[in-house]
Structure formats: C-alpha cells, structure tokens
Amino acid sequence: MQTIELNQVRKSYDKFVAVNDLSFNIPQGAVFGLLGPNGAGKTSTIRMMIGITVPDSGNISLFGKPFERKSLHKVGYLPEERGLYKKMKILDQLIFLGELHGLSSSVARQKALEWTKRLEIDAWLQKKVEELSKGMQQKIQFIAALLHDPDFIIMDEPFFGLDPVNATLLKDVMLDLKKQGKTILFSTHRMDQVEKLCDAICLINKGTAVLQGDLKSIKSGYGKSNVQIEYEGNGDFLNKSPLVSACNNYGNYAEIKLAPGADAQTLLREAAASARINRFELMEPSLEEIFINTVGKTNA
Amino acid sequence: MHNILIIAKREYLERVRSRSFVIMTFLIPALMFGVSVVPTLLMNRGTGETKHMVVVTADRDTGELIRSRIEQRQDEEKSGSDADTTGDKKRSLPPTHFAVEISTDTSDANHTALTQQVKDKKLDGFLWAPPDAIASRKLAFVTNDTSSFIENGVLGASVSDALRRSALKSKGLKLDEIEAALQPVEVDPQSPLGKDAPNPQIMFFATFGMVMVLYMTVLLYGINVMRSILEEKTSRIMEVMLSTASAKEMMAGKILGVGAVGLTQVGIWALTAGILSAGTLVATAGMLKNVLSIKLLVFFGIYFLLGYILYSALCAAIGSMVNSEQEAQQLQFVVMMPLILSIIVIVNIFQHPSSSMAFWGSIFPFTAPLVMFTRIAMQTPPAWQIGLSIGLMIVTIYVLVWLCGRIYRVGILMYGKKPNLPEIMKWIKYA
Numbered sequence A: 001m002q003t004i005e006l007n008q009v010r011k012s013y014d015k016f017v018a019v020n021d022l023s024f025n026i027p028q029g030a031v032f033g034l035l036g037p038n039g040a041g042k043t044s045t046i047r048m049m050i051g052i053t054v055p056d057s058g059n060i061s062l063f064g065k066p067f068e069r070k071s072l073h074k075v076g077y078l079p080e081e082r083g084l085y086k087k088m089k090i091l092d093q094l095i096f097l098g099e100l101h102g103l104s105s106s107v108a109r110q111k112a113l114e115w116t117k118r119l120e121i122d123a124w125l126q127k128k129v130e131e132l133s134k135g136m137q138q139k140i141q142f143i144a145a146l147l148h149d150p151d152f153i154i155m156d157e158p159f160f161g162l163d164p165v166n167a168t169l170l171k172d173v174m175l176d177l178k179k180q181g182k183t184i185l186f187s188t189h190r191m192d193q194v195e196k197l198c199d200a201i202c203l204i205n206k207g208t209a210v211l212q213g214d215l216k217s218i219k220s221g222y223g224k225s226n227v228q229i230e231y232e233g234n235g236d237f238l239n240k241s242p243l244v245s246a247c248n249n250y251g252n253y254a255e256i257k258l259a260p261g262a263d264a265q266t267l268l269r270e271a272a273a274s275a276r277i278n279r280f281e282l283m284e285p286s287l288e289e290i291f292i293n294t295v296g297k298t299n300a
Numbered sequence B: 001m002h003n004i005l006i007i008a009k010r011e012y013l014e015r016v017r018s019r020s021f022v023i024m025t026f027l028i029p030a031l032m033f034g035v036s037v038v039p040t041l042l043m044n045r046g047t048g049e050t051k052h053m054v055v056v057t058a059d060r061d062t063g064e065l066i067r068s069r070i071e072q073r074q075d076e077e078k079s080g081s082d083a084d085t086t087g088d089k090k091r092s093l094p095p096t097h098f099a100v101e102i103s104t105d106t107s108d109a110n111h112t113a114l115t116q117q118v119k120d121k122k123l124d125g126f127l128w129a130p131p132d133a134i135a136s137r138k139l140a141f142v143t144n145d146t147s148s149f150i151e152n153g154v155l156g157a158s159v160s161d162a163l164r165r166s167a168l169k170s171k172g173l174k175l176d177e178i179e180a181a182l183q184p185v186e187v188d189p190q191s192p193l194g195k196d197a198p199n200p201q202i203m204f205f206a207t208f209g210m211v212m213v214l215y216m217t218v219l220l221y222g223i224n225v226m227r228s229i230l231e232e233k234t235s236r237i238m239e240v241m242l243s244t245a246s247a248k249e250m251m252a253g254k255i256l257g258v259g260a261v262g263l264t265q266v267g268i269w270a271l272t273a274g275i276l277s278a279g280t281l282v283a284t285a286g287m288l289k290n291v292l293s294i295k296l297l298v299f300f301g302i303y304f305l306l307g308y309i310l311y312s313a314l315c316a317a318i319g320s321m322v323n324s325e326q327e328a329q330q331l332q333f334v335v336m337m338p339l340i341l342s343i344i345v346i347v348n349i350f351q352h353p354s355s356s357m358a359f360w361g362s363i364f365p366f367t368a369p370l371v372m373f374t375r376i377a378m379q380t381p382p383a384w385q386i387g388l389s390i391g392l393m394i395v396t397i398y399v400l401v402w403l404c405g406r407i408y409r410v411g412i413l414m415y416g417k418k419p420n421l422p423e424i425m426k427w428i429k430y431a
Helices: A042-049 A069-074 A090-100 A105-118 A134-146 A164-179 A215-221 A264-274 A287-299 B002-017 B019-044 B060-084 B108-119 B131-135 B149-170 B175-182 B200-235 B238-242 B247-276 B278-291 B294-321 B325-330 B333-351 B356-363 B368-378 B383-413 B421-429
Strands: A002-013 A016-027 A031-035 A057-062 A075-078 A152-156 A183-188 A200-205 A208-214 A226-233 A244-249 A253-258 A275-283 B050-057 B097-103 B125-129 B140-143
Touching: A002 A042, A002 A183, A016 A042, A016 A057, A016 A183, A016 A200, A016 A208, A031 A042, A031 A287, A042 A057, A042 A152, A042 A183, A069 A075, A075 A134, A090 A105, A090 A134, A090 B002, A090 B238, A105 A134, A134 A152, A134 A164, A134 B238, A164 A183, A200 A215, A200 A287, A208 A215, A208 A287, A215 A287, A226 A264, A253 A264, A264 A275, B002 B019, B002 B247, B019 B247, B050 B060, B050 B108, B060 B097, B060 B125, B060 B149, B108 B125, B108 B140, B125 B131, B125 B149, B140 B149, B149 B175, B200 B238, B200 B247, B200 B294, B200 B325, B200 B333, B200 B368, B238 B247, B247 B294, B247 B383, B294 B333, B294 B368, B294 B383, B333 B356, B333 B368, B356 B368, B356 B383, B368 B383
Parallel strands: A031 A183, A031 A200, A075 A152, A152 A183, B050 B097, B050 B125
Antiparallel strands: A002 A016, A002 A057, A200 A208, A226 A253, A226 A275, A244 A253, B125 B140
C-alpha cells in the first residue's frame, strides 16, 4: 500500500509557483528523502501533505484514501520552524500535543514518560521549555512528533542544530521506527545526513522533480567513478595523473574523481609505483555530488 | 469540537495558574479603588479649619443677608451629611467653616488691600459685590483655593440665594412670603403601571452598572485574546498544531479559553464584592427586586456572553493580522469605537427609548450587546427584535472566527512580512 501519493500537485502564491505539478508516492515502510536546495518547494509540498494548505490543482491521497483530516492522527510532523510554548512545563506540553493527536491524557502522559526516558531527558519533565537548551528543545519537539505512535512520520530538516551525539541518538530511533514498518519522510538540503537512511528519494528544484526513484538504482546509474585511496609515501602522482579529473587530498587519504573513460586499474598500478597503498576502493558517487550535478545542470 | 476543548483547556489552565493572573486579581480592584474612590475623597475633604473671608458690599444689609445665607447653608450641609451617611466615615469629615466679615468699602484701594491680604495668606478670600457687579450677576471671589470647587460651589449657591432674597425684600415682600415663593417644587415622574413600575433612578443605575461591567470586561480581556494570538505567532508552535487541528478550531479554542479566564477573574471580583457588601445588599435588596427581575438577569447573561465572545473574536481577528504588539495597539481603536458608540447610543436611549437609533443600535451586532440590553431593561422590545439581534450576533461571531482562522493560517505561514489590506483580502481567498 502507498502511504502517500501526490498526483500532479501544484501550489502557487500569487505568480510564484512554489510546487509545479509534482508527483511521487511513498510505499508503506519506506524511508523517503525529499531533497532540494533552499527554496525548492520542500516545505510547501509537506504543508499540502498534512492539510495546512490545499493544492491549487492535483490531488493527494493519504493511507490509500483521498486526503481527510481524520487521517492526520496517524501522521507525525516535525516542522522546520521549531516552536513550543515557552512558559509551559515539558510534561504538560507533551500531554497537550498528545491529546491534540487523539490520545487520552493518561496515555499521553505514559508515552511522554517513556519517550523522555529513552531520549535521556526525563529529568527535565517539570521544567519550562525556556529553561532548556536548544538541543533539548529539539528532542522535545521530536518526541512531540512521535508521541502518538504515528504510521507516517514527516521530518523537515531533522538533524538541524543537533550535536553528533544527539544526531546519532535520533538516527537510532529512526532506524528502530523503520524496523517497526513506519513510513518516514525526510526533507533536507543536507544530503550526507540522510544518504545512509533513505531507500528512495525525490530531488526537487524550483518546485519540479528533477530526479526521483530508488536510491540504489539512481546511484548505480551514475556508475562507479569515484576512488578512495589510503596511502603512505609520496602522493604527487595524484596531481600529475591524466586519469584524475578532481582530487581531494588529505595527506595520506584522498578522494578521487576519475576522468571520463579512465580505468581504475591503471590508476592503481600508477599509485603502487610511487607509494605504498593501504586501501584502494571504487565508490558510487555521493548523493551530494549527484545533487550538485543535477541541480547545477537544471540551473544552468 | 474535541480539539477546541483541548486548546481551550490548555489556554485556561496555563493562564489561571500563572503568577500574573494572581497579581492582576488583586491589583485591578486596588487600582480601581485608587482611581475612583481616592479623588472623590480628596475632593470631599473638609479640613475642619475655619476660613476667614470678607464680603464687600455697598450696603450692610445685603452683606448681612449673604453672611446669614452662608452660615445657614453650612449648617444645612453639616446636618444633611450627618443624617444620610451614618456609618460612612469617608464623608463625615468636618466641613470647612467660613467666618464672614462684612466691609462696605467698595473703593479700588480696599480691593487692592484685600487682594494683598489674600496674597499674604492673612485672609482666605473675599467676595467683591459692589452694586454694579450684583446688577451684572457676576461676582468675583478672590481666593488662593480656586480649585476647591465644592466649597466654591456652596458659596456660589449661598450668594445667589441671598441676592434673590435681597431683591424680593427690596420689592417689599415679607420674610415668610419670600420663603414660600422660594420653596422648590418637586416633580415626581409616575409610570402608568402604578406601583409595580421600577423606580427609574434605580433602574438607570442598575442598567448602567451592568453596561459598565460588560464594557470593562471586553476592554480588559478582549485585548488578552489579541495578545495570546500574537504570542502564538512568535512561539512558532502553530505549525505542529495545524498538523492536527484546523485554524478555525485553534481560534475558537483560544477565544473560549482566554475568555473563560476573564470570566473567572470577574467572577472572583464579583463574589468578593458581594461578600464584602452583603449588609448593604440586603438593605437595598427590596429596591433592587423591582428592577432586577429574573428575566433581566437571564438577558444580562445572554448579552454579556455573546458580546464578550463577539468582541474577543474581533480582537482575535486583529491579532491574526498583525505581527507585533505595536501594530496591534494601532488597531485597538477598531475595538474601542463600537463600544464608545454604544455608550453614546445608550445615553440617547435613556432620553428617547423608542427612537429609530435605539432600534438600529440594538440590531447592529457590535453595539447590540450593550444597546439591546439597555432597551430590554427600559421597556421590553418585541421578541422578534431580540431574536434578530441574538441571531445576528451569533452569525457574526461565526464569520469572524472563520475569517480570522483563514487570515491566521496564511499569515503565520508568511511570517515576518507586514500585510496590507489587499494582501489580507487575498489571504482570506487562499485556501
């Protein structure tokens, strides 16, 4: 079953077309990346998915049915613009948001206790939001989106402003949710952060999808033209070789983009001739590269 | 509906628990007391001292007459205030006593001399009443206390009284004839309903009291609704809430929640006031019973609640349009104007209860709560008019909530930008 289907969805504000006949669908249990540069229309798309705005044309179906507000009780949303009631105590706030999502107050309280324990923030339950650090507020917001055990989780820039420890904590939770069969949508312009999590992506630019589909097949379509080398000794050969079109050299580790038509094996022989090679690995291009490549092309 | 209640509950609890609510509950009555009672006390203050004054007239007779009137008036004032304010200590401060001297020297030199004495505070004042001044009916009272107008008013009344008597006396009337001619006549308005009709004065005050309660509540708490919606915009939480509740539900919840806070506070005040003045209330209960029928109280409840919700919704609409407190304050006149208009119409209705102004004022939703209530208290209008005004108010409330839900939803999604009127119109159209 498709968790959500967008069909030729369009939204414009005045003359500015924010989302231009966008179509994609996310199957149940998938982790989906909605990617694009700033101002591409990601947030506008999400707002239509959860009924904050209504599309000018096209249609959206949620959980296999045409959009209805009732379905929103099964959706968890972490907006890009984070916000909580500053003067309200954490526990009260979570119970309130849980109730709005259809939980009874006692269930909401119990879930809030479970989640705060899991995210190691339970000591702060009786504090007001304004007393918390930014990172802690992020966690509370995260809990607020997950409290009612939604089947479909939408996260707009989820890792924004998190330190590595908390980012890992959050990533583990997401992986766990994926295991439980939840559908997850990430929206971000930071590709590196979601690359390892996503099954499928839709890359949008200026409101139009420029690249979409299964992440593996997209990557394999680009071929393996990247090489990572760990070496000891003289790395000058990297700069001289006609086989290398671009190179990031960190001293004894380098990331290399092969020139068109170049053979990686030839490069390996050249490298071995001038330095001691500890590792030599052929890589798929990173999502970021694909992104820059694709968006760069459409902008040009 | 469920969402509205959850949102209203949160608003209510968070506010009632807050420190500022507790402070306001005590502070406002103290402030009201300060603003209304203290100045009255100050104005009514009699210092108990004796003020020396000189009355300058051409003939001693007129001077004596003025003196006797001033002294007599003082005695009346004293006994009068003793009689009707037993137990009310604020009023029973001793009044100022005038010691009056008479001078028949109307020369300019005497005027200058007396002025100098007043300047030097050797004399508290003098009344300059030469024949030409009396003829022009305008006397000068030179004093340092030009601002203590209650005293000066008493003085003025005494002097005119004295001069009237003096004029009649000069026409050869006897003293008892003068007294009889000057006896005031009382006109007592009587309703054709006879004894069952409410005392018009008490009715006036009861109605006006209720009108003021409504006016103050709207003023105090409507503004709170506006502020609470502004707060929401700055807290940025609404995007999470909008993902489950509709903008209309949010608005309705806020209006109800913040509104209930206002009712709670007014309730606390009313209860306290009721307990404190229980004795007086029992004493006046008999009089009030004629005016405050159950019917009137029910209508007060209906019009108070509807008016309150209507104005709160209007404030909500303003709150949803603006981005900052300053902008909101600029638009507060939109709320104030119909309230002030209502008061003007009501004053008119007391004079002409069945004018067409009264009719339209009681139908127009924004003036209806105050105006229609006044009309009901004065003489019950036809049922269809009452029904129409209630119906129109409910429709207006619904439209306002719907409207500001729309403005709010689009407005919050375009933060930072100050909208102008055409833009707001466009927001309303955006789905």
